[in-house]
Amino acid sequence: MNRLKVWESLALLVRIGLGFLFLYAAINKIFEPAKFAVVIYNYRAIPVEWLNFIAIVVPWIEAAVGFCLLIGIWVDVAALILSGMTVFFIVLIISAVARGLNIECGCFSLDPQGSLVSWKRVIEDLFMVIGGMFLVIYHGYLKARLSK
Amino acid sequence: MNWFQKRSIALIYQSLIFCAGAVLLALIFNAISPNGISLKTQIRSVQVRDQVLKIPIWAKAASDTEEAGFVFHPAQEIRLPAAFAAFQKGQAIFIDTRSTEKYLDGHIAGALSFPLEEREVFEFEELQLQRDQKIVTYCDGEACSQSIDLAMQLEEMGYFDIYFFLGGWLEWQKANYPIMKGERP
Numbered sequence: 001m002n003r004l005k006v007w008e009s010l011a012l013l014v015r016i017g018l019g020f021l022f023l024y025a026a027i028n029k030i031f032e033p034a035k036f037a038v039v040i041y042n043y044r045a046i047p048v049e050w051l052n053f054i055a056i057v058v059p060w061i062e063a064a065v066g067f068c069l070l071i072g073i074w075v076d077v078a079a080l081i082l083s084g085m086t087v088f089f090i091v092l093i094i095s096a097v098a099r100g101l102n103i104e105c106g107c108f109s110l111d112p113q114g115s116l117v118s119w120k121r122v123i124e125d126l127f128m129v130i131g132g133m134f135l136v137i138y139h140g141y142l143k144a145r146l147s148k
Numbered sequence: 149m150n151w152f153q154k155r156s157i158a159l160i161y162q163s164l165i166f167c168a169g170a171v172l173l174a175l176i177f178n179a180i181s182p183n184g185i186s187l188k189t190q191i192r193s194v195q196v197r198d199q200v201l202k203i204p205i206w207a208k209a210a211s212d213t214e215e216a217g218f219v220f221h222p223a224q225e226i227r228l229p230a231a232f233a234a235f236q237k238g239q240a241i242f243i244d245t246r247s248t249e250k251y252l253d254g255h256i257a258g259a260l261s262f263p264l265e266e267r268e269v270f271e272f273e274e275l276q277l278q279r280d281q282k283i284v285t286y287c288d289g290e291a292c293s294q295s296i297d298l299a300m301q302l303e304e305m306g307y308f309d310i311y312f313f314l315g316g317w318l319e320w321q322k323a324n325y326p327i328m329k330g331e332r333p
Binding site for chain 2: 032033042044074077084099
């Protein structure tokens with residue numbers, strides 16, 4: 001019983017933390033899709049025709065994920081999407097670092113003086129994937145199984 | 149199919165539906181937002197070193213700029229020897245598209261700073277260059293793209309002697325050509 005409580009508190013903490021992060025990351029981008037498109041373009045990894053579409057859509061998925069995690073609905077689904085997206089971000093950042101691109105990450109802000117892509121970003125994102133997968137397992141499987 | 153498999157498939161389906169919902173919201177918001185952008189990126193093809201590059205155009209269409217009725221001259225690549233010749237003769241104005249920080253650290257002697265990521269393209273008019281001024285844009289080197297991006301946008305704005313120097317700051321420095329540090333006097 002006690003152990004369950006510990007997991008529950010941990011899940012709550014991770015859920016709120018990740019939810020806040022994703023919502024925060026989404027806000028700027030939602031209002032400035034044109035700037036975000038340029039940031040994505042600089043990664044040189046996405047077909048140029050799709051830049052605008054991705055710049056419009058990705059922040060909204062982030063926002064929806066963040067919102068659901070924060071208020072605690074569809075947590076398993078939101079966490080799964082969060083993990084998938086973050087894995088994709090990790091691949092993009094690693095490819096940029098490996099190609100020696102000195103570009104803005106576009107992770108949390110669109111400020112050109114903001115943080116650049118780096119291994120530090122990759123590690124941060126790895127932690128987010130771990131957190132996300134933890135939520136998927138906890139909310140999507142353990143909790144669903146217990147309540148069955 | 150066991151419970152785990154069923155649950156996983158359900159999760160994946162739900163995720164797809166979730167994303168579809170978010171995409172719908174995004175499209176609706178983009179349609180009504182004053183900052184909304186077109187769904188498909190406008191692109192222009194440009195010949196660079198035997199290959200055709202697709203460059204997105206972020207600037208407004210030429211018809212939207214105040215300058216109307218100009219003759220359209222496509223921007224071209226300029227290589228180091230030609231760039232240096234133009235530099236020596238004082239024919240061209242060099243535009244450094246890198247960040248202000250990098251510009252202050254060192255730039256092609258006499259180059260003007262126009263950090264593409266810190267400024268809006270229309271602010272280029274503040275440099276008050278003539279439309280027929282020979283302009284050479286550059287950034288770090290072949291790995292960066294701001295030189296081409298700015299060149300394409302200037303072309304859209306009606307400047308007609310535009311070149312992008314792909315070798316950029318790295319090639320210039322390697323060749324030991326004149327550089328400057330700090331603000332432009």
